[in-house]
Amino acid sequence: MQADVWNILDTCAFFTQIHPTGKLATVTNIDEEIINRQSKQYYTNLKSKGLKIIEPSEKSLEFVSKKATETGDYDVLSSIDLKILALGYELKGNVISDDFAIQNVSLHMQLEIIGCNGNKIKEIRKWKYKCSACNKITSKKETKCSFCGSKDIFRIKAK
Numbered sequence: 001m002q003a004d005v006w007n008i009l010d011t012c013a014f015f016t017q018i019h020p021t022g023k024l025a026t027v028t029n030i031d032e033e034i035i036n037r038q039s040k041q042y043y044t045n046l047k048s049k050g051l052k053i054i055e056p057s058e059k060s061l062e063f064v065s066k067k068a069t070e071t072g073d074y075d076v077l078s079s080i081d082l083k084i085l086a087l088g089y090e091l092k093g094n095v096i097s098d099d100f101a102i103q104n105v106s107l108h109m110q111l112e113i114i115g116c117n118g119n120k121i122k123e124i125r126k127w128k129y130k131c132s133a134c135n136k137i138t139s140k141k142e143t144k145c146s147f148c149g150s151k152d153i154f155r156i157k158a159k
């Protein structure tokens with residue numbers, strides 16, 4: 001691993017305390033998701049050792065929202081998740097996360113993704129939406145099936 005590459009830490013990095021070393025960054029408001037005392041302490045320690053807290057730009061957030069819509073992950077991402085992705089995009093860094101949707105969108109943006117167990121993930125998954133009444137499959141999420149009008153639509157793996 002290159003030493004000068006940024007590592008963008010999602011919450012799991014603070015819980016597990018397993019992540020690459022080197023240049024570390026995370027997003028503003030992540031401390032709201034770090035609830036237990038041990039993780040909070042770890043977060044504070046990392047900050048004193050140079051962990052950067054960065055607020056990504058609106059432009060990057062817009063970009064990653066678009067990318068997340070393309071993979072079908074947008075609906076399950078929190079605002080902090082989107083910030084992690086936006087920061088990964090801005091710093092061209094490794095995204096350190098166990099969140100499946102974050103991993104998926106990162107791969108879609110050609111970012112390196114590392115799980116909090118240290119594993120690298122390589123496979124992108126695209127989602128589709130299936131109407132449970134008539135089985136019509138669409139690539140975009142609809143609140144109502146355009147074919148039969150049913151509201152019972154669920155997410156399926158596209159491949």
Ligand SMILES: [Zn+2]
Pocket residue numbers: 131132133134135136145146147148149150
């Ligand atoms: Zn239908």
